[in-house]
Amino acid sequence: MNSLNIVKIGGSVLEEESSLQQFLDDFGRIEGPKILVHGGGTKATALSKELGIPVRMHEGRRITDAESLDVAVMVYAGLINKSLVARLQGQNCNAVGLTGADLNVIPASKRKPDSIDFGFVGDIETQEMNGYFISRLLDEGVVPVFCAITHDGDGQLLNTNADTIASSLCSLLSENYEVRLTYCMDVEGVMLDKYQPDTLFETLNSEQFHHYKQEGVIKDGMIPKLFNGFKALENGVHKVSIKHSKNLLNGTETALIS
Ligand SMILES: Nc1ncnc2c1ncn2[C@@H]1O[C@H](COP(=O)(O)OP(=O)(O)O)[C@@H](O)[C@H]1O
Numbered sequence: 001m002n003s004l005n006i007v008k009i010g011g012s013v014l015e016e017e018s019s020l021q022q023f024l025d026d027f028g029r030i031e032g033p034k035i036l037v038h039g040g041g042t043k044a045t046a047l048s049k050e051l052g053i054p055v056r057m058h059e060g061r062r063i064t065d066a067e068s069l070d071v072a073v074m075v076y077a078g079l080i081n082k083s084l085v086a087r088l089q090g091q092n093c094n095a096v097g098l099t100g101a102d103l104n105v106i107p108a109s110k111r112k113p114d115s116i117d118f119g120f121v122g123d124i125e126t127q128e129m130n131g132y133f134i135s136r137l138l139d140e141g142v143v144p145v146f147c148a149i150t151h152d153g154d155g156q157l158l159n160t161n162a163d164t165i166a167s168s169l170c171s172l173l174s175e176n177y178e179v180r181l182t183y184c185m186d187v188e189g190v191m192l193d194k195y196q197p198d199t200l201f202e203t204l205n206s207e208q209f210h211h212y213k214q215e216g217v218i219k220d221g222m223i224p225k226l227f228n229g230f231k232a233l234e235n236g237v238h239k240v241s242i243k244h245s246k247n248l249l250n251g252t253e254t255a256l257i258s
């Protein structure tokens, strides 16, 4: 089986020019088929505030009303996605920028209101996804760049956490590839104390995740990242790592284990 690298880059790194440049240089050095998935939550939050649109998050996920969805589409599918594609093209990496609506790769369903109504947030069923065109693009040496936007198949765009997009693409493509998923962000990995890199967990299993979440040690955006990372492992993804973007090509990381 061919190997495939799927790398997700978070909003905080996208906002810091020197970190982003180093990340793109390193990403360009990865050989073989690869996919980039990006977030952009930091920029969407900043723009919403500038426009006077209230920002509401719950456990690292954005409560997305109609105005917040417009901001999300403009920021993720527009500014960030197209800038990343242009920069990758600038380093001879033949990238194509996609939402989940393009080629119908990622249909999603609007999350049903429960104790919280998340609004225009999309949940993905891997069985509904379409990997055919992505495999064709990868075979041609093209590098797909996915943003955090999906659609409901009925004309409505939806906001889906970028960690979920990355994990779902990994699960889908693990039928045909040996997939490695790397979540890159602005801290070294999962830590007992997020301000102390020497408290890094070199490995983390799902029981530890639930325990430390309960204890309040693992919180905010780390929750969807780990939830999705363990889901990818369960779905046959070969390796899942969480690391600082500067360590993309080396082994300082938290590796998820089953
Ligand atoms: N136990 C933990 N170890 C490390 N980071 C943690 C932990 N708990 C919460 N976090 C937070 O999770 C953040 C990473 O998640 P997130 O903000 O979603 O990143 P990104 O948007 O870059 O993907 C870190 O910046 C950190 O503030």
Ligand SMILES: CC(=O)N[C@@H](CCC(=O)OP(=O)(O)O)C(=O)O
Binding pocket: 009, 010, 011, 012, 038, 039, 040, 041, 042, 044, 060, 061, 062, 063, 072, 121, 148, 159, 160, 161, 162, 163, 221
């Ligand atoms: C539903 C939901 O939470 N969507 C995310 C999508 C962007 C994202 O995931 O960005 P980061 O990776 O930078 O956090 C949001 O709007 O914040």
